[in-house]
Amino acid sequence: MFDDNDIKIFGEKKAPKTEESQNLPKEKIEKAREIGKSVAEIYIADYKSQKAENLADTEFLAQRILLLSFTATAGFEEYINDDALAGFAQKSFLDTVRSESVDLYKASSDMGAFSFYYLAFRRDNDIERRIGQTFAMLCSHDGDPIFQELGEALFCWFFSKVKAIVAENLDII
Structure with missing residues (x-):
């Protein structure tokens, strides 16, 4: 039989701040949070727009939500050259989404889908095409060119939005 004695359950206590994030200037941290919030506002507006259109394909809408959430995360990692600041931007993004809609927040973080997108993103060539193929697969339309x-x-649209928002604030980041 299996023995669960080596499994650790972590409580609600927050992790202590890392030395790296403690040494960051407060203005850089705030700017990273503003970046996350700005990206979240575009994400939320897109969600509301798509939801208002009453898309018949709810699976498509769910996968769109996941793809854009992944794209925000990947964009923070790609364009913010400090891991701690990228983490602050990501946390701000998620906090802003959660404060707007708990349902959207929950729909934004399917780790299974994120794993597939990360596999596509981490490859060195044809990232956009691979992301598109992954999206089609997750929408149950594997191989469908449309x-x-x-x-x-x-992916390209939202990745460029994240890049532009980071670039606007690059003097601080």
């Missing part, structure tokens, strides 16, 4: 192109376009 869904692949749509996933690719969504």
Whole structure:
């Protein structure tokens, strides 16, 4: 039989601040939080717009939410050159989404889907195409060129939004 004695359950206590984040200037941390909030506002507006259109394909909407959430995370990691600041931006993004809609927040973080997207993103070539293929697969339209192109376009669009928001604040970050 299995023995669960080596499994550790972690409580609600927050992890202590790392030395790296303690040494960051407060203005940089605040700027990273503003970046996360700005990206979240675009994300939320897109969600509301898509929801208002009453899309018949709820699976498509769910996968769109996940793809854009992943893209925000990947964008923070890609364009903010400090891991701690990227973490502050990501936390601010999620906090802003959660304060707007708990349901959207919950729908934004399917780790299974994120794993598939990270596999596509971590490859060195054809990232956009691979993201599009992953999107089509997760929408249950594996191999469908229309869904692949749509996933690719969504990724490119939102990735460029994240890049632009980070670039606007690059003097601080």
